[in-house]
């Protein structure tokens with residue numbers, strides 16, 4: 001999913017959109033609009049249009065919930081105008097309005113890119129400083145009804161603090177990245193239909209000798225989580241070592257150890273996302289009562305809630321590197337690419353065209 005700055009060999013392509021149904025123009029004149037095309041460093045198209053469409057649909061659902069009308073308005077306007085600078089044949093965003101609502105697909109896409117970028121930096125730094133192994137941990141509780149979701153999530157946050165404070169944890173774990181995710185059961189055949197499943201995805205940095213010393217078994221993790229959460233049942237807990245992901249790039253000239261660490265990092269980046277998936281909040285392309293109910297439940301549970309956090313060594317490095325807050329911070333400057341923009345670069349403005357259902361661009365030379 002990621003686009004990291006490495007080279008700038010890819011070109012900006014501006015496609016010509018054929019447009020016949022633009023009501024603002026004269027009848028017989030076909031008005032070719034230039035449509036936005038923004039590619040990442042790997043040449044992959046950035047899905048501005050798709051995210052904007054999902055945000056509009058999400059806004060329509062918010063508008064149907066009493067008390068969320070204002071949020072719906074802001075979400076409707078989210079990313080309406082995007083101002084880029086054209087440098088090195090690439091577009092760099094430098095001005096935009098993002099609504100920052102917890103359920104906004106546009107904002108959550110930006111948050112995900114930002115978290116992925118930050119985690120890449122943090123993980124590289126950790127790997128340079130210390131010999132560590134990475135472990136994925138998933139902590140769950142039983143599904144809950146919508147009205148209990150907020151309380152359960154609050155309890156989980158408190159339980160996490162107890163959990164991470166246990167002597168065993170502190171002895172074995174050097175640092176972590178933690179994301180709280182909520183999924184909904186959409187299976188009408190299931191007895192859990194319509195309930196929510198909040199859970200933690202955690203990336204743990206452990207010393208390389210962890211498997212020989214201070215190792216925590218799966219049943220011990222489970223026991224610790226049950227205790228921290230004060231549950232009268234045994235919760236489901238998964239733990240697994242991060243398995244290096246095969247990389248398609250062939251680094252013939254690199255040492256095996258470096259290859260392994262690159263492959264491992266690629267596996268880690270896969271969890272470095274913002275944990276709200278819009279396809280899990282609203283299903284399909286229509287406003288439905290079921291979708292509205294989900295928006296209502298999740299909005300209440302997620303409002304002002306922090307879903308991601310860092311601990312130990314990862315927290316210290318996040319601070320040292322002066323990284324901004326990915327959840328509530330700036331969603332324009334999300335990586336190194338957009339940090340420095342030369343003055344005098346060509347400005348490209350993209351605005352959302354309701355009739356065309358796409359971003360149309362205008363260029364301004366200084």
Ligand SMILES: [Zn+2]
Pocket residue numbers: 055075078079098099100101104105106107108
């Ligand atoms: Zn937004």
